[in-house]
Amino acid sequence: MSKLLDSVKFDADGYLDDPNQWTEELAKEIAAREGITLSDRHWVVINYARNEWKTKGEAPTLRNITKNTDVDTKELYGLFPGGPGKLAAKVAGLHKPTGCI
Amino acid sequence: MKTFLVLGAGTGGTMMANKLAKRLDPQEWKIILVDKDETHYYQPGFLFIPFGFYKPEDVVKTKKAFVPSNAEFILSDIELIEPDANKVTLTSAKRVIQYDQLLVATGTDIRPGEIEGLAGAGWHQNIFDFYTYAGSVALSKFLSTFRGGRVVINVAEMPIKCPVAPLEFSFLADYYFQQRGIRNKVELIYTTPLSGAFTKPKASEMLGGLLEKKGIHIEPDFAISDVDAGKNVIYSYDGREISYDLLVSIPTNMGADVIGRSGMGDDLNFVPTNKYTLQSQKWPNVWVIGDASNVPASKAGAVAHFESDTLIENIERSIHGQALQETFDGHVNCYIETGFGKGLLIDFNYETEPLPGTYPLPIVGPFSLLKESAVNHWGKLAFKCIYWNILVKGLPMPVPSRMSMVGKRA
Numbered sequence: 399m400s401k402l403l404d405s406v407k408f409d410a411d412g413y414l415d416d417p418n419q420w421t422e423e424l425a426k427e428i429a430a431r432e433g434i435t436l437s438d439r440h441w442v443v444i445n446y447a448r449n450e451w452k453t454k455g456e457a458p459t460l461r462n463i464t465k466n467t468d469v470d471t472k473e474l475y476g477l478f479p480g481g482p483g484k485l486a487a488k489v490a491g492l493h494k495p496t497g498c499i
Numbered sequence: 500m501k502t503f504l505v506l507g508a509g510t511g512g513t514m515m516a517n518k519l520a521k522r523l524d525p526q527e528w529k530i531i532l533v534d535k536d537e538t539h540y541y542q543p544g545f546l547f548i549p550f551g552f553y554k555p556e557d558v559v560k561t562k563k564a565f566v567p568s569n570a571e572f573i574l575s576d577i578e579l580i581e582p583d584a585n586k587v588t589l590t591s592a593k594r595v596i597q598y599d600q601l602l603v604a605t606g607t608d609i610r611p612g613e614i615e616g617l618a619g620a621g622w623h624q625n626i627f628d629f630y631t632y633a634g635s636v637a638l639s640k641f642l643s644t645f646r647g648g649r650v651v652i653n654v655a656e657m658p659i660k661c662p663v664a665p666l667e668f669s670f671l672a673d674y675y676f677q678q679r680g681i682r683n684k685v686e687l688i689y690t691t692p693l694s695g696a697f698t699k700p701k702a703s704e705m706l707g708g709l710l711e712k713k714g715i716h717i718e719p720d721f722a723i724s725d726v727d728a729g730k731n732v733i734y735s736y737d738g739r740e741i742s743y744d745l746l747v748s749i750p751t752n753m754g755a756d757v758i759g760r761s762g763m764g765d766d767l768n769f770v771p772t773n774k775y776t777l778q779s780q781k782w783p784n785v786w787v788i789g790d791a792s793n794v795p796a797s798k799a800g801a802v803a804h805f806e807s808d809t810l811i812e813n814i815e816r817s818i819h820g821q822a823l824q825e826t827f828d829g830h831v832n833c834y835i836e837t838g839f840g841k842g843l844l845i846d847f848n849y850e851t852e853p854l855p856g857t858y859p860l861p862i863v864g865p866f867s868l869l870k871e872s873a874v875n876h877w878g879k880l881a882f883k884c885i886y887w888n889i890l891v892k893g894l895p896m897p898v899p900s901r902m903s904m905v906g907k908r909a
Contacts, residue, residue, distance in 0.1 A: 460722075461656070461766050472724065475736040481694070481720060 402427050413487065413494050417451060420491025429489045440477050440489070442467055447490040457487035457495040501528050504587060504598035506577060507755075508534035510542070510891060511789030511803035512604030513565045517893030518811045519602075520567035530570035531596060533589065537562055537574060540632055541886055543800070543879075546664055546836070548635040549627075550675040551643070555636050557883075565891050577605075580761040582782040600784050600814065603763075603770055605755035607660055607790035607798055609634075613751035614655050614723055621728030626746040629668060630660065641745065642675070647684025648744030653733060654691045655723050656751045657698075658767075660790055660798040663845070665689070665749050666696060666706055667836045672747075673713045674838030687714070688741060690721040690733070699852040702845055705869050709837060752798070754791055769793035774849070775825035777810050783817065786810055795849065796829040804890055805830040808900040830902040832858075834879035842875035844868050848902040856907040859898050868907065 402424055407415040414420060414428075425444060429436050436444075446467050450458040460483050464471050478485035483495050503519055505512045516532045523530065544558035566572040575591030580601075587596045609630045611618035617626065627641060628634035650672060654665050669689050676682040689696075689710060696707035696717060710717050724736045732742045754768030763770050763781075771780040772792035779785035788810055789803035796802050809827040816823055829849030836842050844866045845853035857864035865874050889896060 459766065465766055471722075471736055475722070479737065 400427050403431065409494075411494055414491040417491050417493065420448070424491065425489050428491070432485060432488065434478065434485075434489070436489075437477075439469065439473065442469055443474065443477060443482075443486050444490045447486055447492060451490070451492050457483070457490070457492040459483065459495065501599040502597065503528050503530045503600045503602070504596055505530065505532045505602045505604060506580070506587070507604035507606055507791065508532050508539070508562045508566070508572070509604060509606050509789070510800040510886075511606070511791075511807070512602065513539065513562070513891045514804065514807050514893045515602055515604065515788055515810060516570050517565070517567050517891070518807060519814070520569055521893070522811060522815060525569050530567070531573060531598075532566055532570055533573045533575060533577060533587075534562055535574070535576040535590075538632075539565060539891070541883055542630075543661070543886070544883065545629050545632065545635040546667055546671070549629055549638040549642055549668075550671055551639060552671075555632070555639075558632070560887065577755075577757045580757060580763060582761070582763065582779075582785050585784070598784075600818070601782075601786070602810075602814075603758070603779075603785065603787045603791050604789055605758060605791045607752045607754050607769070609750040610753045611748065611750040613753070614726060614748075616726035616728055617655075617748060617750060619726070619728050621726065621731070621746070624728075625731065625744065626726070626728065626748055628748055628750060629664075630749065630752075638747070645745065647681050649686045649688065649742065650745045650747065651688045651690060651733065651741055651743035652747045652749075653721070653723055654693075654749045657692060658798060659749055659752045661833070662698065662797055663706075663833055663835045665691075666710070668747060669710065669715050670713060670838045671836055673715060686716070688716045688718060688743075690718040690723070690735075690741065692720065692722045694719050699847065701855075702847075702853040702869065705843075706835075709871075713838075752790075758791070765793055774829065775809075775827055776813050776823040777806055777827055778813065778817070778823060786814060794827075794829070797831040797833070799831065799833060800886070800890065801832045802830070804896065805832075805900045807893070826901070828901050830900060832898075834875055834882065836876065836879055837871050840873055840876050841871045842873075842879050843871055844875045844878065846902060846907075851902060851904070851907075854907040854909055858906055859903070861906040864906070 406419050474482040487495050505516050539560050539562045541558040544553045547553035575589040578588045578590045580587050623637045627638035676685045695703040697703040722736045724734050726733050732740050734740050758764040758768040770787045772787040774794040790798040813823045832846045834842050847853040855869040858866045
């Protein structure tokens with residue numbers, strides 16, 4: 399574990415406890431821990447997710463991301479393999495998306 | 500004379516129109532109920548039609564039969580809602596209604612067009628939904644001549660109406676094929692965008708175990724990208740492909756188009772609603788019930804029923820200039836058919852996930868929570884009668900609206 403990752407708290411699933419502690423440096427290290435190297439396209443998604451969280455208080459859904467950015471669903475799965483909604487929220491330092499009931 | 504306008508005469512709208520008719524002073528208020536469809540469907544019954552357990556005519560009545568006598572019922576689609584001007588324009592004769600209070604009860608519908616290839620050549624050929632009357636009736640015809648093969652149940656995207664229905668369909672399909680003596684010729688695959696069988700951990704584990712026990716393969720984290728109806732294959736965004744002989748699809752669910760057109764909805768046309776008071780987040784004289792809202796509770800009739808108790812109180816308070824009560828707790832209560840004359844019951848809210856125990860009373864129940872029993876199955880069947888005679892008429896139900904921990908084991 400890096401010092402940076404050690405300096406903040408995560409929940410049991412690996413989501414940052416306090417989204418306010420998030421920094422771009424931290425995002426890079428969380429991503430690396432998930433096996434992802436961040437590109438400009440990742441940052442489009444991460445910045446959008448951060449903004450959504452600031453205005454609405456929660457992580458955006460996949461549909462919300464693809465509707466409001468130029469990243470489509472296929473690309474999103476390429477950028478954040480497996481579960482792009484959860485993984486993008488994790489890297490953006492947000493809580494686990496509640497999305498579905 | 501003031502106008503209370505209710506848009507949508509489904510479960511929530513009809514129930515509320517009946518409650519409003521009893522509570523509002525008829526000298527002061529006129530109640531208008533609008534719907535585009537004359538028929539009121541008992542939607543929980545759609546699940547049973549494909550297997551011949553219910554006949555199509557069991558689930559149909561006319562909407563008018565449930566409209567209170569002092570309310571006006573208008574059969575029309577809605578062209579536009581202008582909440583800033585307290586105005587609604589109907590499609591029929593372009594009639595304009597000025598309202599003082601508005602209840603949005605426009606529900607949610609399936610949108611097969613949202614998934615590439617789903618609504619194409621295979622639709623209602625060997626791809627069916629069971630969330631519409633037409634879909635469940637067409638599927639029942641298909642199943643009656645089905646001799647075996649791979650049946651894929653696909654949940655396209657969350658949230659969906661009645662999130663346990665796809666699981667119930669899978670359990671009942673296993674039961675149905677066993678009864679017909681062809682279960683050994685049928686492969687059942689349950690594909691879901693969720694990481695497990697259900698959204699809440701304890702119930703997910705229990706229901707996932709049941710799938711396994713019944714020999715139904717679960718394919719989790721499956722986000723469908725498109726359907727090739729020529730090859731009979733569905734694809735996921737992460738490159739998985741699954742072939743099918745019969746695809747039972749639960750397509751993307753969205754709120755009414757008029758919500759989108761009127762700028763009142765989120766990305767899926769659901770109306771942003773205060774989850775405790777059920778008032779619109781933007782317009783104080785706009786209220787939202789049931790599937791039409793974005794509150795993080797299940798989209799189901801039982802939820803609309805629990806919401807109606809909070810709504811009627813808050814509407815009255817608002818009209819009299821009193822502060823609203825934050826009483827809706829996200830209470831969900833549903834019977835889950837598991838086949839072979841048995842069922843499960845789950846009961847939960849915003850804060851508490853489904854837990855084992857008994858309902859509504861400790862130990863004696865009579866219903867058991869998160870555990871299969873015949874009594875739960877009878878409860879589900881009895882519910883049809885309760886629905887028509889008590890629920891849509893807005894009469895009091897014998898269980899409390901707020902969730903109770905009594906009988907539950909944490």
